[in-house]
Amino acid sequence: xxxxxxxxxxxxxxxxxxxxxxxxxxxxxxxxxxxxxxxxxxxxxxxxxxxxxxxxxxxxxxxxxxxxxxxxxxxxxxxxxxxxxxxxxxxxxxxxxxxxxxxxxxxxxxxxxxxxxxxxxxxxxxxxxxxxxxxxxxxxxxxxxxxxxxxxxxxxxxxxxxxxxxxxxxxxxxxxxxxxxxxxxxxxxxxxxxxxxxxxxxxxxxxxxxxxxxxxxxxxxxxxxxxxxxxxxxxxxxxxxxxxxxxxxxxxxxxxxxxxxxxxxxxxxxxxxxxxxxxxxxxxxxxxxxxxxxxxxxxxxxxxxxxxxxxxxxxxxxxxxxxxxxxxxxxxxxxxxxxxx
Ligand code: SF4
Numbered sequence: 001x002x003x004x005x006x007x008x009x010x011x012x013x014x015x016x017x018x019x020x021x022x023x024x025x026x027x028x029x030x031x032x033x034x035x036x037x038x039x040x041x042x043x044x045x046x047x048x049x050x051x052x053x054x055x056x057x058x059x060x061x062x063x064x065x066x067x068x069x070x071x072x073x074x075x076x077x078x079x080x081x082x083x084x085x086x087x088x089x090x091x092x093x094x095x096x097x098x099x100x101x102x103x104x105x106x107x108x109x110x111x112x113x114x115x116x117x118x119x120x121x122x123x124x125x126x127x128x129x130x131x132x133x134x135x136x137x138x139x140x141x142x143x144x145x146x147x148x149x150x151x152x153x154x155x156x157x158x159x160x161x162x163x164x165x166x167x168x169x170x171x172x173x174x175x176x177x178x179x180x181x182x183x184x185x186x187x188x189x190x191x192x193x194x195x196x197x198x199x200x201x202x203x204x205x206x207x208x209x210x211x212x213x214x215x216x217x218x219x220x221x222x223x224x225x226x227x228x229x230x231x232x233x234x235x236x237x238x239x240x241x242x243x244x245x246x247x248x249x250x251x252x253x254x255x256x257x258x259x260x261x262x263x264x265x266x267x268x269x270x271x272x273x274x275x276x277x278x279x280x281x282x283x284x285x286x287x288x289x290x291x292x293x294x295x296x297x298x299x300x301x302x303x304x305x306x307x308x309x310x311x312x313x314x315x316x317x318x319x320x321x322x323x324x325x326x327x328x329x330x331x332x333x334x335x336x337x338x339x340x341x
Contacts, residue, residue: 004029005027005333006028006089006098013325014032018030018065019068020331022065031072034073037062037065038062039107046137048175049207049212051182086099087306087307101307104309110266116164119232119261124235125147128261129263131265143191145260153257155197156196157261159264170287171316172316173266173316179264180198184223188221188222200226202248226254229248269287277290291314
């Protein structure tokens with residue numbers, strides 16, 4: 001008889017786990033609340049640091065899952081029960097799924113930039129988020145201000161909703177520095193005469209080829225990186241924006257007028273899952289993301305045998321690391337299903 005698992009979440013991590021386990025002969029059911037799989041990456045144009053099209057990575061994962069995995073899209077999981085070594089997941093349309101194991105790959109939300117009222121998001125038309133800019137790239141929409149002008153100055157703002165005590169998020173979201181560098185290059189490629197500035201607290205180029213891209217941004221594209229945290233953004237009568245920053249080391253203030261501001265929004269835990277996770281008595285860290293049973297020797301395990309966690313449900317992660325984590329999770333699930341429980 002086939003061993004079975006339910007994977008909740010059809011983003012990069014969920015699709016990877018589902019694809020790997022189905023190749024190993026496990027009967028997999030994947031649940032994705034959106035109509036299409038791919039998660040946040042499905043709205044992304046190009047991936048850092050190589051600028052490979054996101055669609056390539058998603059298509060590969062869809063090929064791995066489409067024919068072998070039973071996928072329920074456009075439905076969310078409303079309840080998960082664990083009884084006599086079986087998991088039961090109830091979906092929003094009333095469907096009930098059963099499996100011997102279950103993987104939570106429910107991912108993250110992006111920080112709601114309007115919570116930083118002083119940054120002007122949702123108030124001024126020319127303050128947008130990095131996700132919106134990525135959508136413009138994906139839809140081949142030209143980089144313009146809301147009234148159709150070609151911007152001559154664009155400012156990227158790092159750490160929006162991360163490393164910020166005021167909003168209660170002390171953690172670093174890991175990927176927004178390199179996203180900012182990638183997008184700054186792309187704005188410069190689209191508008192060579194535009195001046196592009198990046199305001200940062202400190203740059204975290206931790207992974208392979210990140211530092212090189214940062215170097216390229218300065219040397220080959222003339223992007224200016226300025227140490228400074230945004231304190232306030234206001235609008236002039238002509239809809240240009242006044243960006244006021246403060247150097248985090250010296251406290252020195254600075255003011256600049258730009259046409260477009262891009263807020264590099266960080267990861268936050270998915271609030272819609274809070275109730276479901278607390279019913280399962282899963283532990284969250286101070287940052288609100290799920291805490292694994294053992295961060296070194298059981299990074300995908302929970303206190304419930306057969307219940308696994310993978311990807312950004314545990315905190316900010318790159319796509320490459322989400323794939324690696326999901327593959328490790330698949331092996332853990334497989335050995336659980338074949339153990340003498
Ligand atoms: S990755 Fe960079 S922009 Fe993102 S929170 Fe960390 S330091 Fe800030």
